[in-house]
Amino acid sequence: MSYTFQWYLVQNNMPKLLAAALVTLELTALAIAIGVVLGLLVSLARMSGVKPLAWVASAYVDFFRGTPLLVQIFLIHYGVSSFFGYTPVPFISAVAALGINSGAYVAEIFRGGIQAVDRGQMEAARSLGMSWGQSMRHVVIPQAFRISVPALGNEVIALLKDTSLVAVISVVELMNQGRLIVGRTPRYLEVYLTIAILYFVMTKSIAFLVGRLERRLKTGDHGNRPL
Amino acid sequence: MITVTDLYKNFGRLAVLRGVSCHIKEGEVVVVIGPSGSGKSTFLRCLNHLETITSGEIVIDGIRLTDRETDINKIRREVGMVFQRFNLFPHKTALGNITLAPVTVKGMPLSEAEKLGRRLLAKVGLAEKADAYPDQLSGGQQQRVAIARALAMEPRVMLFDEPTSALDPEMVGEVLAVMKDLAREGMTMVVVSHEMGFAREVGDRVFFMDEGCIVEEGTPAEIFGNPRHERTKAFLSKIL
Numbered sequence: 170m171s172y173t174f175q176w177y178l179v180q181n182n183m184p185k186l187l188a189a190a191l192v193t194l195e196l197t198a199l200a201i202a203i204g205v206v207l208g209l210l211v212s213l214a215r216m217s218g219v220k221p222l223a224w225v226a227s228a229y230v231d232f233f234r235g236t237p238l239l240v241q242i243f244l245i246h247y248g249v250s251s252f253f254g255y256t257p258v259p260f261i262s263a264v265a266a267l268g269i270n271s272g273a274y275v276a277e278i279f280r281g282g283i284q285a286v287d288r289g290q291m292e293a294a295r296s297l298g299m300s301w302g303q304s305m306r307h308v309v310i311p312q313a314f315r316i317s318v319p320a321l322g323n324e325v326i327a328l329l330k331d332t333s334l335v336a337v338i339s340v341v342e343l344m345n346q347g348r349l350i351v352g353r354t355p356r357y358l359e360v361y362l363t364i365a366i367l368y369f370v371m372t373k374s375i376a377f378l379v380g381r382l383e384r385r386l387k388t389g390d391h392g393n394r395p396l
Numbered sequence: 397m398i399t400v401t402d403l404y405k406n407f408g409r410l411a412v413l414r415g416v417s418c419h420i421k422e423g424e425v426v427v428v429i430g431p432s433g434s435g436k437s438t439f440l441r442c443l444n445h446l447e448t449i450t451s452g453e454i455v456i457d458g459i460r461l462t463d464r465e466t467d468i469n470k471i472r473r474e475v476g477m478v479f480q481r482f483n484l485f486p487h488k489t490a491l492g493n494i495t496l497a498p499v500t501v502k503g504m505p506l507s508e509a510e511k512l513g514r515r516l517l518a519k520v521g522l523a524e525k526a527d528a529y530p531d532q533l534s535g536g537q538q539q540r541v542a543i544a545r546a547l548a549m550e551p552r553v554m555l556f557d558e559p560t561s562a563l564d565p566e567m568v569g570e571v572l573a574v575m576k577d578l579a580r581e582g583m584t585m586v587v588v589s590h591e592m593g594f595a596r597e598v599g600d601r602v603f604f605m606d607e608g609c610i611v612e613e614g615t616p617a618e619i620f621g622n623p624r625h626e627r628t629k630a631f632l633s634k635i636l
């Protein structure tokens with residue numbers, strides 16, 4: 170058995186693959202932005218003590234964590250087109266689906282982070298006359314965010330890998346570009362190995378950046394340790 | 397200044413405060429003592445509405461805490477609280493801890509709040525620690541910053557919940573000294589503490605609490621020198 174690895178294929182397709190990798194990064198960045206905003210709102214809603222609000226927030230988290238992302242992508246893309254009678258731009262559907270899905274996970278991360286902040290912090294803030302919202306914003310959330318950084322980093326990495334699923338609604342991101350290339354030249358090993366390496370480089374880079382951020386926060390971590 | 401009438405507080409089925417009544421005059425320093433679990437912290441927390449009371453009435457400075465129209469945050473501005481474990485905000489400097497509430501709650505300009513903050517830090521003897529973070533400060537220093545933080549809202553009453561019991565012995569004095577200064581300036585204070593020296597020196601009255609009631613009250617000399625109730629005697633014999 171002899172297999173000749175066709176390097177020229179890698180070389181010739183590199184510009185296309187890099188452009189597609191950029192789309193993957195764009196999808197990840199936009200989706201995590203939506204996910205963080207949504208996740209923060211949802212985690213606050215769950216802890217607000219306002220029953221209907223908390224209920225809707227929990228239902229959202231349960232639904233999007235409890236069903237496959239692939240189904241959600243189809244649901245959002247084709248669901249919208251059959252319901253409203255027009256087909257959204259696939260890229261928009263993709264960002265929406267990934268962002269909404271990520272929001273459910275981020276909400277859980279923030280909820281854990283907020284619960285990990287000492288109760289005395291909220292009490293001290295309230296005792297100074299700050300409202301619940303002010304106390305959350307200025308005292309609890311900044312600390313919860315620090316606690317959440319490692320988990321958020323993992324979420325970004327998971328999300329980046331999940332963007333490969335939106336190939337099914339024909340967004341030309343890295344995975345889909347690969348499929349298009351092998352459709353024309355069926356050299357699976359060259360193409361998918363290159364793609365795997367590109368994904369790996371991206372996730373490793375994110376892990377590195379998150380690690381640095383974590384260390385920066387740690388040296389500036391002024392934990393109020395109980396005696 | 398503070399009038400408490402028949403205050404009850406339950407946690408579920410556990411009755412923690414069982415008919416507490418008292419009157420605290422302006423400028424008075426009241427020291428609350430009693431065994432662990434007797435409801436001292438809960439009593440203070442009710443005064444600051446960190447706990448919702450089950451029944452009874454609390455009137456502070458003419459404002460009834462239980463009235464629906466009463467803005468609780470407004471009351472909390474009038475009542476400062478110092479906690480056993482300091483509860484400083486770890487992500488803010490000493491100065492940042494002090495300026496946060498005046499800026500966010502009162503809308504004070506930051507420059508003015510910082511001026512106030514530095515003045516208060518100087519008052520508690522920490523002028524040079526403005527830019528230090530809580531974990532760069534000793535326990536005693538942290539507690540003094542916490543006192544300055546509470547004072548920044550210009551409260552009319554200060555509540556202290558065992559302010560020195562989490563401190564190493566050598567740091568107790570510096571915190572008590574700040575509290576004594578405050579007392580001499582005429583601040584109305586309710587202090588949960590078993591520091592007898594402090595109680596004798598600046599306390600006007602001592603409340604002995606047990607099982608959710610104020611069992612006995614009197615001047616420090618009366619309570620420590622000549623307790624009337626058996627439970628007070630038993631408690632004092634244990635801690636003295």
Ligand SMILES: Nc1ncnc2c1ncn2[C@@H]1O[C@H](COP(=O)(O)OP(=O)(O)O)[C@@H](O)[C@H]1O
Binds near residue numbers: 432433434439
């Ligand atoms: N949030 C709470 N939920 C339930 N029980 C509580 C709560 N806070 C205090 N307690 C109970 O109330 C009682 C009195 O507590 P506390 O006021 O802290 O007493 P002290 O400060 O005198 O030691 C204790 O039995 C304690 O377990």
Ligand SMILES: [Mg+2]
Binds near residue numbers: 436
């Ligand atoms: Mg206590």
